[in-house]
Amino acid sequence: MPQTNRENGISPARLAPADVQANFSDLHPAYDEHEARVAADRCYFCHDAPCMTACPTSIDIPLFIRQIATGTSEAAAKTILDQNILGGMCARVCPTETLCEEVCVREIAEGKPVEIGRLQRHATDTLMAQGKHPFTRAASTGKTVAVVGAGPAGLACAHRLAMLGHDVVVFEARAKGGGLNEFGIAAYKSTNDFAQKELDWLLGIGGIDIRYDQPLGKSVTLDGLQSDFDAVFLGMGLTAVNALRLDGEDKENVTDAVDFIAELRQASDLSKLPVGRRVVVIGGGMTAIDAGVQAKLLGAEDVTIVYRRGQEAMAASKFEQDLAQQKGVTLICNATPVGIEGNGSLTGVTFAYTETQNGKLVTLDETFTLPADQLFKAIGQALGDIPDTLKIESGKITVDAAQKTNVAGVWAGGDCASGGDDLTVTAVAEGRDAAMDIHATLTGAS
Ligand SMILES: Cc1cc2nc3c(=O)[nH]c(=O)nc-3n(C[C@H](O)[C@H](O)[C@H](O)COP(=O)(O)OP(=O)(O)OC[C@H]3O[C@@H](n4cnc5c(N)ncnc54)[C@H](O)[C@@H]3O)c2cc1C
Numbered sequence: 395m396p397q398t399n400r401e402n403g404i405s406p407a408r409l410a411p412a413d414v415q416a417n418f419s420d421l422h423p424a425y426d427e428h429e430a431r432v433a434a435d436r437c438y439f440c441h442d443a444p445c446m447t448a449c450p451t452s453i454d455i456p457l458f459i460r461q462i463a464t465g466t467s468e469a470a471a472k473t474i475l476d477q478n479i480l481g482g483m484c485a486r487v488c489p490t491e492t493l494c495e496e497v498c499v500r501e502i503a504e505g506k507p508v509e510i511g512r513l514q515r516h517a518t519d520t521l522m523a524q525g526k527h528p529f530t531r532a533a534s535t536g537k538t539v540a541v542v543g544a545g546p547a548g549l550a551c552a553h554r555l556a557m558l559g560h561d562v563v564v565f566e567a568r569a570k571g572g573g574l575n576e577f578g579i580a581a582y583k584s585t586n587d588f589a590q591k592e593l594d595w596l597l598g599i600g601g602i603d604i605r606y607d608q609p610l611g612k613s614v615t616l617d618g619l620q621s622d623f624d625a626v627f628l629g630m631g632l633t634a635v636n637a638l639r640l641d642g643e644d645k646e647n648v649t650d651a652v653d654f655i656a657e658l659r660q661a662s663d664l665s666k667l668p669v670g671r672r673v674v675v676i677g678g679g680m681t682a683i684d685a686g687v688q689a690k691l692l693g694a695e696d697v698t699i700v701y702r703r704g705q706e707a708m709a710a711s712k713f714e715q716d717l718a719q720q721k722g723v724t725l726i727c728n729a730t731p732v733g734i735e736g737n738g739s740l741t742g743v744t745f746a747y748t749e750t751q752n753g754k755l756v757t758l759d760e761t762f763t764l765p766a767d768q769l770f771k772a773i774g775q776a777l778g779d780i781p782d783t784l785k786i787e788s789g790k791i792t793v794d795a796a797q798k799t800n801v802a803g804v805w806a807g808g809d810c811a812s813g814g815d816d817l818t819v820t821a822v823a824e825g826r827d828a829a830m831d832i833h834a835t836l837t838g839a840s
């Protein structure tokens with residue numbers, strides 16, 4: 395990674411455009427047909443397959459791998475999409491190392507799982523390249539459903555409802571759909587504008603009208619949606635961010651990691667995106683890793699992720715942690731921020747070491763300061779403003795097993811709802827399951 399710009403502070407063009415382009419190339423490039431068949435041949439097509447149980451959307455994994463092995467990748471795609479309409483994105487972003495591939499019998503026997511994620515991508519890419527939408531709508535039920543948020547949960551819900559014959563209107567706060575698929579997922583996982591292509595392809599079912607720049611709470615209200623539609627699904631994710639609550643947090647170049655990532659995902663030329671020379675990221679989840687890795691790939695010289703607990707407690711998977719380290723990001727654990735330094739602009743961040751004593755995290759007296767000209771906060775997201783009639787538990791909208799909220803006629807799913815793992819695939823599963831329950835409620839079907 396040759397450095398071309400060593401200026402202090404936030405600066406664009408730290409690397410040559412060709413280096414930036416290479417750095418942000420596809421993390422798991424697609425298989426060609428031959429590679430896919432070879433990878434599929436490693437599957438034992440297990441009865442009671444553990445990989446299938448581990449998939450939050452319960453995709454019939456042995457079936458779709460067999461379909462690839464027999465040269466029918468379009469049928470494989472249909473098997474996947476029957477359960478998970480965003481199977482293309484999930485193939486790119488699922489932490490398979492902690493889901494289906496972790497429990498694959500070949501992982502357990504040989505330490506090398508069948509590459510289920512890449513096979514899923516091969517199948518869905520093959521079908522989507524044909525430009526056809528593989529599902530058709532049932533006869534109209536005459537029912538209408540409002541969906542709030544065009545992220546994975548909202549889109550999965552809208553698609554399933556449209557397929558079942560309902561008319562769906564999606565109210566999206568932003569000017570563009572896809573949710574975090576478009577604004578959050580690391581750029582090297584979703585290349586070539588895949589989130590928008592997948593969204594356009596999904597809308598091929600028909601019966602879904604997306605209205606952009608229509609935030610719930612401003613342009614529309616829950617009461618209004620309840621009176622205008624037969625049912626409402628809330629899939630607005632987590633739009634607020636947690637604060638460090640330290641003096642100096644309002645300094646220039648101290649920003650939320652999610653804002654940096656959103657800006658990066660919308661940049662037309664990554665080589666022009668400004669980044670610090672010495673970057674510190676605070677947090678231990680996927681957002682911290684993605685901010686740190688992408689800052690490094692843009693050309694930041696030193697990137698350090700600092701997490702307050704031990705490495706084993708990080709929410710980011712081992713694969714993500716290893717990726718960060720391979721890309722040259724330093725990881726410091728058991729340290730918590732206690733000061734943001736600099737008269738005027740940011741010059742560093744001071745941390746105190748921590749220790750877990752009797753199950754409690756204790757801040758020790760010993761401190762150290764990391765020089766920094768850019769600080770990203772990645773210490774978690776929270777619900778934005780929501781209608782006060784909704785019941786909340788542990789910071790999320792309370793839902794039952796069918797994704798019903800406490801308000802009659804209102805369902806919720808994805809990151810904004812209780813339960814779940816804050817993963818794309820979980821949001822898809824919850825959106826789909828809510829749609830099935832809405833359908834049963836509206837039509838009396840079981
Ligand atoms: C930086 C980052 C990286 C991630 N990386 C991964 C990954 O690699 N793999 C993975 O599986 N998961 C990842 N996740 C988690 C994953 O993106 C989320 O779990 C998933 O997007 C949740 O889907 P959702 O539909 O519930 O919410 P979102 O994707 O947040 O979508 C919510 C939608 O609702 C809209 N909205 C919000 N408020 C309103 C309102 N008031 N009115 C109308 N619309 C509204 C938003 O604009 C958005 O379009 C990552 C998350 C982040 C933050």
Ligand code: SF4
Pocket residue numbers: 436437438439440443444445446455456459497498499500508510
């Ligand atoms: S566990 Fe592994 S080998 Fe068995 S069906 Fe799933 S992918 Fe194939």
